[in-house]
Amino acid sequence: MSGPERAPGPDEAHSPAEPAKASGASGAGPARGWRRPDASMSLLSDLFAGKVLDPGYTEAAARRAAEGAAPAPRRGRLGGAGVLFVLTLVGVLVAVTGAEVRRSEPVAAEQRSRLVHEIRARTGESDELQRRLDRLRAETERARAVALARSTAGRHAREDLAAAGAAAAATPASGPAFVVTLDDAPRPGRDGRGAEDGRVYDQDLQILVNGLWAAGATAIGVNGQRLTATTAIRTAGEAILVDYRPLTGPYEVTALGDAGAVRDAFRDSAADRRLRLLEDRYRIRYETRRADRVRLPAAGALQPRYARPQEQGDGQDGGNGDGGGQ
Amino acid sequence: MIALIGxxxxxxxxxxxxxxxxxxxxxxxxxxxxxxxxAMFGGVRARLEGIFDEKVFVVSFVSNTIIAALIVFLGDQLGVGSQLSTGVVVVLGIRIFSNAAAIRRKLFGA
Incomplete structure (x- = not known):
């Protein structure tokens, strides 16, 4: 604002007594015509001196006193309009901020519920897509069957395809079944054996499944999961993975086919003998039964290894990629 | 009175x-x-001390608000926005408290 009328010495500016003097002057006001050179930097010393009032007021008062005006006019030229304006502004600010804060809480909840809605909608969408995929697959199947039924070569191809599809577990299968149930031994082994010995291992399942294949099963599923010729059965940690999906006991192995023939062939096979031995020695659960009608789903996505998609324009018998090739 | 109405x-x-x-x-x-x-507490204190000046009040309000916002804006650009707003709140808070203390002394003599 106005320049210093009486320049203080450089050492005077830093003397500790100085702020006290200044604050004493600020109370009554009239004798404050000079300024320290570091007046704008003296926040802390002003604070400690208790002189925190905006110096503008004291300065204006001093100026008025110097001009000989009234010592304290409450309203200036603005006639109170300025005060009204500023305080209205303050009120608006407070109200708007309050409203803003109150609004932002529901916004968070709203966003969360919107996310939940979106998740549900997307899940439903993917379910719908899955259904559509199934429908389209069935349609393709039908169209292919119709197209292949026109010629003898086509009929042959269809039979080959059906056999290949069944062998590759590419189509759902149903029919009478021979069901074997395996489970871990009851936890505290009755004859003092630890629970570790009474567990069903991946090897046991592998041997059982191979024995069932050997006994003439046409399709096998473990706990409802269809096995293909290349499905892995293995252990990871304590869980048995079938097709890389963990299963928990009891393990129910369903072998589709002529149930009686499968049972007869399986009885006294190497797998059967081994499992009986395990049952006797480690008390694992080993049960067999027959089921009249069991349905097994198609195996998961099949990756053709040797079949290649045919080039476009090759006609009707191009759709043999998913059956495992010819 | 005008202040309250506003x-x-x-x-x-x-x-x-x-x-x-x-x-x-x-x-x-x-x-x-x-x-x-x-700015409000400063104005009230000045009023009680009998040196209130409307022009000073309006100007100090406007400039305080703008400068505080500017400091925070600068801090945001520098990546220290929250720290600088804390600083602004601390400084202004100190002033508010001491002004409030002065008002209290004037009003109640304690």
Whole structure:
């Protein structure tokens, strides 16, 4: 604002007594015509001196006193309009901020519920897509069957395809079944054996499944999961993975086919003998039964290894990629 | 009296109009409020001490608010926005408290 009328010495500016003097002057006001050179930097010393009032007021008062005006006019030229304006502004600010804060809480909840809605909608969408995929697959199947039924070569191809599809577990299968149930031994082994010995291992399942294949099963599923010729059965940690999906006991192995023939062939096979031995020695659960009608789903996505998609324009018998090739 | 009327009118106006604050302005609202409170307490104290000046009041309010917002804006650009707003709140808060203490001394003599 106005320049210093009486320049203080450089050492005077830093003397500790100085702020006290200044604050004493600020109370009554009239004798404050000079300024320290570091007046704008003296926040802390002003604070400690208790002189925190905006110096503008004291300065204006001093100026008025110097001009000989009234010592304290409450309203200036603005006639109170300025005060009204500023305080209205303050009120608006407070109200708007309050409203803003109150609004932002529901916004968070709203966003969360919107996310939940979106998740549900997307899940439903993917379910719908899955259904559509199934429908389209069935349609393709039908169209292919119709197209292949026109010629003898086509009929042959269809039979080959059906056999290949069944062998590759590419189509759902149903029919009478021979069901074997395996489970871990009851936890505290009755004859003092630890629970570790009474567990069903991946090897046991592998041997059982191979024995069932050997006994003439046409399709096998473990706990409802269809096995293909290349499905892995293995252990990871304590869980048995079938097709890389963990299963928990009891393990129910369903072998589709002529149930009686499968049972007869399986009885006294190497797998059967081994499992009986395990049952006797480690008390694992080993049960067999027959089921009249069991349905097994198609195996998961099949990756053709040797079949290649045919080039476009090759006609009707191009759709043999998913059956495992010819 | 005018001050009280203005404050009440402002709050009512704010609630009735409910202006939507643009997103880029929202971080400055709390700082602006603290600066405005500082100007208000300064004004009340000056009034009680008999040296109130309307021009000083208006100018100090406007400049305090703008400078506080500017500091926060600068801090946002530098990546220390929250620290600088804390600093602004601390400084203005100290002033508010000491002004309030002066007002209390004037009003109650304690």
């Amino acid at each position: 404050l009440v009118a402002g709050v009512v106006l704010g609630f009735v109009l409910e202006p939507t604050v643009p997103l880029w302005l929202q971080p400055y609202l709390p700082i602006a409020i603290v600066a405005a409170l500082d």
